[in-house]
Amino acid sequence: MKKVTYIEAITQALYEEMERDEKVFLIGQDIGLYGGVFKATKGLMDRFGAERVIDAPISEVYIAGGSVGAALVGLKPVAEIQFADFITPSMDQIIQQMAKMRYRTGGSWTCPMTIRVCCGGEVGGGLYHSQINEQWFFSQPGLIVVLPSTPYDAKGLLKSAIRGNDPVIYFEHKRLYRSVKEEIPDEDFTVPIGKAAIRKEGKDITLVAYGLMCQKTMEAIETLEKDGISCEFIDMRTLRPWDRETILESVKKTSRAVLVQENSKTGGVMAEVSATITEEVFDYLDAPISRVCGLDVPMLPFAPPMEHFFLPNAEKIVRVVKKVMEY
Numbered sequence: 001m002k003k004v005t006y007i008e009a010i011t012q013a014l015y016e017e018m019e020r021d022e023k024v025f026l027i028g029q030d031i032g033l034y035g036g037v038f039k040a041t042k043g044l045m046d047r048f049g050a051e052r053v054i055d056a057p058i059s060e061v062y063i064a065g066g067s068v069g070a071a072l073v074g075l076k077p078v079a080e081i082q083f084a085d086f087i088t089p090s091m092d093q094i095i096q097q098m099a100k101m102r103y104r105t106g107g108s109w110t111c112p113m114t115i116r117v118c119c120g121g122e123v124g125g126g127l128y129h130s131q132i133n134e135q136w137f138f139s140q141p142g143l144i145v146v147l148p149s150t151p152y153d154a155k156g157l158l159k160s161a162i163r164g165n166d167p168v169i170y171f172e173h174k175r176l177y178r179s180v181k182e183e184i185p186d187e188d189f190t191v192p193i194g195k196a197a198i199r200k201e202g203k204d205i206t207l208v209a210y211g212l213m214c215q216k217t218m219e220a221i222e223t224l225e226k227d228g229i230s231c232e233f234i235d236m237r238t239l240r241p242w243d244r245e246t247i248l249e250s251v252k253k254t255s256r257a258v259l260v261q262e263n264s265k266t267g268g269v270m271a272e273v274s275a276t277i278t279e280e281v282f283d284y285l286d287a288p289i290s291r292v293c294g295l296d297v298p299m300l301p302f303a304p305p306m307e308h309f310f311l312p313n314a315e316k317i318v319r320v321v322k323k324v325m326e327y
Contacts, residue, residue, distance in 0.1 A: 010154050144167065144241070261292075
């Protein structure tokens with residue numbers, strides 16, 4: 001067991017999967033000689049060569065489209081989109097090709113590829129280096145969407161994504177890269193796609209989050225439990241397909257739910273989770289479902305006070321939970 005950071009866990013997963021399967025290759029901007037903008041691919045070109053760690057031109061449509069073609073002829077591409085903010089040029093390839101390939105061919109063809117997407121705020125990145133955009137892909141049948149919050153899950157979910165036969169959008173939060181550490185096993189392991197993690201058991205209220213918001217939620221729980229509120233906390237880990245059973249069973253037990261996401265509220269992942277809870281376990285609820293989300297504005301502000309104002313945090317979560325507990 002060795003304590004590693006979130007980004008080191010990602011590097012380990014890439015290295016080990018490339019060692020395990022010669023069909024796995026990487027492609028993205030500056031990932032080769034430079035080792036990636038955040039150094040997630042540092043040293044991999046030295047080990048595997050320029051044919052398997054490919055420095056692509058500044059063209060997201062080429063990175064995604066070329067990866068689709070490679071996947072169709074039997075390779076296992078792991079593409080990197082340097083920032084979620086710049087993924088829009090590749091949307092046609094992702095939505096019309098990646099996501100629909102299995103369905104449009106009646107299962108004759110699959111598209112086994114993973115797109116790593118660096119995302120998220122609280123880093124002072126400003127308008128075009130802080131977006132997360134997971135809800136664009138959450139709504140698309142044919143895609144798997146994951147967003148780990150811990151080094152263990154970052155490694156295990158990336159391995160599962162690469163080994164699978166379906167297209168995966170793998171979001172990795174840049175604020176977590178070097179801010180979280182944990183011990184992970186030396187031996188090979190994977191984390192199952194589609195299964196949430198119960199990070200903490202409780203009886204009064206269910207909190208659900210993913211990505212960076214898991215850390216904010218745990219901070220809030222420390223305060224809430226000092227005030228006698230017992231919280232059950234679920235980390236979604238996989239956004240599509242999301243683990244309905246775990247979340248619904250928790251809400252049936254606690255009768256209350258607060259859902260937390262970094263992205264803006266309208267049309268978000270937690271809107272779907274909220275709707276499903278209402279449809280399927282409404283009779284168990286003792287209070288309205290509440291959400292803690294980013295603001296409905298076009299982009300994340302650059303100025304630190306404004307970024308703090310935009311993003312959910314522990315104080316906002318505590319305030320909403322206490323309001324729900326008043327019912």
